[in-house]
Amino acid sequence: xxxxxxxxxxxxxxKSHLIGWLTEHGYExxxxxxxxxxxxxxxxxxxxxxxxxxxxDREQGLDSLGVVxxxxxxxxxxxxxxxxxxxxxxxxxEQTASLAREHNDAWVVAVGGRMHSLDEMTRLVEVFLTTxxxxxxxxxxxxxxxxxxxxxxxxxPLPESALGxxxx
Numbered sequence: 409x410x411x412x413x414x415x416x417x418x419x420x421x422x423k424s425h426l427i428g429w430l431t432e433h434g435y436e437x438x439x440x441x442x443x444x445x446x447x448x449x450x451x452x453x454x455x456x457x458x459x460x461x462x463x464x465d466r467e468q469g470l471d472s473l474g475v476v477x478x479x480x481x482x483x484x485x486x487x488x489x490x491x492x493x494x495x496x497x498x499x500x501x502e503q504t505a506s507l508a509r510e511h512n513d514a515w516v517v518a519v520g521g522r523m524h525s526l527d528e529m530t531r532l533v534e535v536f537l538t539t540x541x542x543x544x545x546x547x548x549x550x551x552x553x554x555x556x557x558x559x560x561x562x563x564x565p566l567p568e569s570a571l572g573x574x575x576x
Contacts, residue, residue, distance in 0.1 A: 409435055409436065409471045409472065409473065409537065410435070410436045410437075410438055410461075410465055410470060410471065410472040410473075411430050411435045411436065411437050411438065411472070411473055411474065411475060411537065412438045412440060412457075412458040412459070412461035412462050412465075412472065412473075412474040412475070412516075413426065413427065413437055413438065413439050413440060413458055413474070413475050413476070413477070414440040414441065414451075414454035414455040414456075414457055414458030414459075414474075414475075414476050414477075414484070415441075415442065415451065415454060415455070415476060415477035415478060415484070415521070416442070416449050416450070416451035416454065416455075416477075416478045416479070416483075416484070417442065417445055417446055417447050417448075417449050418477075418478050418479035418521045418522055419476075419477025419478050419479075419484075419519075419521040420442060420445055421521070422477050422519075422521045422526060422529055423439070423475075423477050425526055425530070426475065426477075426529075426530065426533060427439060429530055429533075433534075435537070438458075438461055440454050440455075440457040440458045440461060441453070441454045441457070442454055451476075451478050451483050451484050451487060452483075452487045454476075455476040455478075455483075455484045455487035455488050456487050456488070456490065456491060458474045458475070458476055458488065458516070459474055459476070459487070459488035459489075459490075459491035459494045459496065459515075459516050460491055461474065462474040462491075462494060462515045462516055463491055463492075463493050463494050463515075466493075466515065472515075473515055473516065473517070473536070473537055474488065474494075474496075474515060474516035474517070475516070475517055475518075475519070475533055475536075476488050476496065476516060476517075476518045476519075477518070477519050477520075477521050477529075478518070478520065478521060479520060479521060479522040479523075480520040480522065480523060481498050481499075481500075481518035481519045481520035481521075481523070482498060482518070482520075484496075484518045485497065485498045485516075485518035488516040488518065492558060493555070493558070494515050494516055495512055495513065495514045495515055495516070495551070495554070496514060496515070496516035496517070496518055497512060497514040497516070497517055497518065498517075498518045498519075498520075499517050499518065499519055499532045499535075499536060500519075500520070500523065500524075500532075501532075502531065502532065502535045505517060505532045505533075505535040505536040505539070506535050506536070506539040508536060508539075509536055509539035509540065509541055510539055510540070510541060510542050510547075511542070511547050512547070512551070513541040513547070513551055514536075517532070517533060517536040519532050519533065
């Protein structure tokens with residue numbers, strides 16, 4: 409499996425470690441930068457490219473996921489989610505990492521380099537990469553609603569139980 413990586417200065421050390429770990433575990437890491445420490449770098453430059461790499465691979469039918477790393481992971485997740493068709497999830501526990509794949513079929517995981525130890529972050533990434541999407545109907549339905557909104561801008565219809573509460 410190919411794994412696209414992007415980060416900012418706060419994730420540079422962890423990304424370097426992760427590239428070695430991925431290679432040792434049979435993954436093909438693709439590093440979208442940064443490649444040198446710059447305290448003033450901008451995470452969108454690198455995280456957008458990582459998410460674009462995942463999308464391009466998947467459009468070609470390749471097995472590919474992504475990892476974006478920052479101080480908290482929040483901005484990096486937001487950046488990755490701006491790439492049309494990509495679903496990125498912020499993981500702060502093994503459960504959130506696994507649920508991102510199982511329920512949301514997330515393609516990119518965001519982790520906070522200042523929030524976790526090297527071992528914890530590596531474990532979150534490992535859980536994310538090794539957890540399959542369940543494909544259950546309820547999850548597929550929800551993902552389809554998000555994809556349709558992303559494409560058309562039309563909100564999904566409200567269920568009957570919600571009608572009469574201010575919106576039609």
